[in-house]
Amino acid sequence: MKPQQPHATAEKLIDIAETLFAEKGFYGTSIRDLAEGIGIAKSSLLHHFPTKEKLYAAVLGKLAAEMTAEVKAIRTAAGDEEAQIFRFVQLLCDHSEKKPLRVNILMRELLDNPKRAETAKKWFFKAYFKELATIIRSGQLKGLFKPVHPETFILQLLGAHRYLIISLPTVKQVFDPPVYRHILENHRAELETLVKERLLATAT
Amino acid sequence: MKPQQPHATAEKLIDIAETLFAEKGFYGTSIRDLAEGIGIAKSSLLHHFPTKEKLYAAVLGKLAAEMTAEVKAIRTAAGDEEAQIFRFVQLLCDHSEKKPLRVNILMRELLDNPKRAETAKKWFFKAYFKELATIIRSGQLKGLFKPVHPETFILQLLGAHRYLIISLPTVKQVFDPPVYRHILENHRAELETLVKERLLATAT
DNA sequence: TGACTTGCCTACCGATCGGTCGGTAGAGTC
DNA sequence: GACTCTACCGACCGATCGGTAGGCAAGTCA
Secondary structure (H helix, E strand, C coil): CCCCCCCHHHHHHHHHHHHHHHHHHHHHCCHHHHHHHCCCCHHHHHHHCCCHHHHHHHHHHHHHHHHHHHHHHHHHCCCCHHHHHHHHHHHHHHHHHHCHHHHHHHHHHHHHCCCCCCCCCCCCCHHHHHHHHHHHHHHHHCCCECCCCHHHHHHHHHHHHHHHHHHHHHHHHHCCHHHHHHHHHHHHHHHHHHHHHHHECCCC | CCCCCCCHHHHHHHHHHHHHHHHHHHHHCCHHHHHHHCCCCHHHHHHHCCCHHHHHHHHHHHHHHHHHHHHHHHHHCCCCHHHHHHHHHHHHHHHHHHCHHHHHHHHHHHHHCCCCCCCCCCCCCHHHHHHHHHHHHHHHHCCCECCCCHHHHHHHHHHHHHHHHHHHHHHHHHCCHHHHHHHHHHHHHHHHHHHHHHHECCCC
């Protein structure tokens, strides 16, 4: 059997796992489904990831690493904290348009994390979260931002965005198309306005 | 067997189901656990609710009915739309302090709803959502509120609140106690400020 | 050549899943 | 007493769960 790229199968597994875990959750997804999804036997999956938990952790780990790297890139890039936070909101919306299922994983992780032993000790998104809080604090020190409580504000900002994203499928099938379309169209602007009005110390 | 109140067992089942579904999700909860939770046999559970889906639907139905009734009560009670929306935010926070697990159910429902056939057709929280949108529109007609897009704003408001609530267990076990405490303490005020700054047409 | 490793396979395990079946105890009705 | 109805039960079903054991083909390296 040709080895292709090393770890190519493992990468494929992480990809399919990201999709299926996002759609059906950890307990709703079987390792059989995952293996069949990329056309290998179930025991072959277990050769790469000895348990379902480990595969799930790999998915979260990869996702968290990508997200954290992005925020750090924003931090070190040009621009003051105001530019950084708007760039962040922009990325948030862009990603959710391209890969809305990722948000599902992040949500499910929050819901299930307190229960699953394997991943309980270290939380994959701690660095991501801290980085964001640092942007806020730094902007506040420069007088760019209002004195909101950084962690609370970030949770509310992420929540305003992510909750809306995971609501979209339901909204689409329950409400009239114009309502759905308006939500889609207005979300980004409303989120930016939220940041403007809640965070920016407007020149007085 | 004394019949106690009629449907007393069914009510107990709905209660325990609300808790377990909230903690572990639909797929993570077995009807055995549910039955044992109130001390009856599994087949007795299936006597009251012929399938797991039906029990889940009963939980959602009861929850949605309560929540919708509350919002309608706010609407008909004294006070203008400004008072109504703040009363709503207040209720939101009060409930989440008393029964934080309920928010988990609402979140999981959004994540799983597009997949489960049984409850797909009618969405239990449609009336609740429409009632909230009506408050916004009504307030806008009177010039009390800014011209935000009502549905988008509500999703962001609910999201800002609910996402933070489901994050609390994780925040508690990952961050230092002061961070957790500050989030707990500041959330309500920050949410009210959010409404003030994003929604209220401040007297100009 | 032969020992070792890697990637994948089939076959199988005990446990648990949601759900069915036949039946029983008790209360109400006639 | 005969009948019906509700609430409940233990035993059982086929299917599926996560995970294990052992083997086979191909590439690596001595």
